[in-house]
Amino acid sequence: MTKSQKWVSFLILSMTCGVIYQVAYIRFVFLGPTARALDVSSQDYANIISVFGIVAMVMYFFGGWFADRLSPKFLVVTALAVTGIADLYLGTVPGYWGILAAHVVMAVAGMGLYWSALVKAIGMLGDSSEQGRLFGFLEGVRGVTSTVVGFVGTAVVAASVAEAAGVLWLIRLYGILCFVYAALVWLFVKGDDRRLAGLGSSTVTLRQLWRAARNRYTWLIGGTVMLMYCFYTTLGYFSPLLEHRYGMAAALVGVIGVVRTYVFQFVAGPAGGVVVDKVTRSTPRFLRWMFAGCALIALSFLVLPRDSAFKWVALALMFALCLLVFASRGVYWAQVGEAGIHPDERGGVIGLASGIAYLPDAFLPTLSAWWIGDPSATPAVPEQGGGYTALFLFLLAVALLGLGLTTLTDRTRRRELAARAAPAGAEAAPLAA
Incomplete structure (x- = not known):
């Protein structure tokens, strides 16, 4: 060739x-x-x-x-x-x-x-x-x-x-x-x-999956990706929010949808990788920042009045959320390499962790649609299932869980490194708060 x-x-x-x-x-x-x-x-x-x-x-x-x-x-x-x-x-x-x-x-x-x-x-x-x-x-x-x-x-x-x-x-x-x-x-x-x-082979065998199920990082990494993927899965529901609750024109919402879905994909992803390599030097630590930002944005949407006077604030918050989500998507599988998982086990870990990670696609669209009902209905019609308030409460809870899980992943890896260094006479470093 x-x-x-x-x-x-x-x-x-x-x-x-x-x-x-x-x-x-x-x-x-x-x-x-x-x-x-x-x-x-x-x-x-x-x-x-x-x-x-x-x-x-x-x-x-x-x-x-x-x-x-x-x-x-x-x-x-x-x-x-x-x-x-x-x-x-x-x-x-x-x-x-x-x-x-x-x-x-x-x-x-x-x-x-x-x-x-x-x-x-x-x-x-x-x-x-x-x-x-x-x-x-x-x-x-x-x-x-x-x-x-x-x-x-x-x-x-x-x-x-x-x-x-x-x-x-x-x-x-x-x-x-x-x-x-x-x-x-x-x-x-x-x-x-x-x-x-x-x-080599791409097939994930049952034996690999069984070994992956016994690896704690399968559940830590899969759970972390799943929680961030909840934010990604619900991004589509921001379009009816902007159009029918904040009064943005439908044509503008379509353009915003393209920017939200695709432009951030190739802008934020590489930026996240640079920050991990040059600043945090740890993917779980970086993701902890991202979850903290997502929690703040979800809380902001909860208290922001759903009125056309605040539409540009809502748009800025949504774009900030997209930046965090796509920066995370660019790096979260790097945790597999950082965790020091043996190459023979990586296929099983990635396979099983992927099954966990993409679970939101199986239930969250149905749940989100039930929460917000018909987005084109007038505000006078009560939103079923709690409406956008329920959605943002759910995302706030997801972000807080993500904070806990990334902290646990980071500390688990630090303990392992300290334990390996101890026999060689190295002094274990204190864990980060």
Whole structure:
């Protein structure tokens, strides 16, 4: 493979990452309009999203099995094509059960067929000294692609006479893009069988999972990521909050949704990594700062009056929260390396911790929709389940739990290092308060 073939392959593969998940996670930008476009209630749409989350969580465990047995290029092309079919089918508004089936298919394709195959496909483009740069640039290209596609989508919706009709055209457009990228991958992506063989197995065995279950860091890391992921999962519900409680224009809310979901992805992630490396020198310590900031913002939303006079304050708070959440997402899996987990056990720890970490996708959309009810209802109609007050109380509790868990992770690691140093005559350092 020539150098130009390598970077063309890398660029195309990275860009697919910014396309394949667009419809599955369209709620982060267009929550209410998507439910109306698909002709389902907000609660029914939330239930469908939760089923998607459950299937996606299960598929993460099977992705490695597929990637070990089939060509990564074939799997990526298949996943894109299947997702494109599901997107176009969804654009026909097939009713509740059809929408549910489409989301199940997207979860199987995106997490079962695509993700592990993409990781292998990217990994075989470079030797061991290039892996960090390859995956770092992967996230950057993914973020840029998602941002560009997101702004195009916002323009499509804004240009439509009816917002719901615009969302349907957008879903169809994303489906077509999936087919375009499937063709580009098939025609232009090259592989290196020698490097692919050197990457080893991606399958997580039952034995690895059993060993991971007995490792305390599996639960500490998985729990920490799960708590921060609660904030990420609920970010989509800030759009109806800004529009229907703080009076922001729907078109502006769409642009804000793209910035919130994609721009912070490639801005805050690298910034978080720099702060961990240069300032805190500890991921749990950094995450403790992030949880403290999230707790303060959740408390601020609890006391901030839901009135149009405070809409810019609400927007500033939401952007501050996005900065904290995406800075955390960029580094929280670095805890696996910092904890000194043996390489033979890392696959099991990451696999089981991922199952714990992404649990919010299985229940939080349904719960959040029940809390806030119909976001387009007038304020005179009482919000069911406690409304946004219940949501922010939940997030405040999550942030406080995250503070405790990151403190425990940090102290556990310090004790281990002190215990290892003691036999060599080193004096154990006092634990941080």
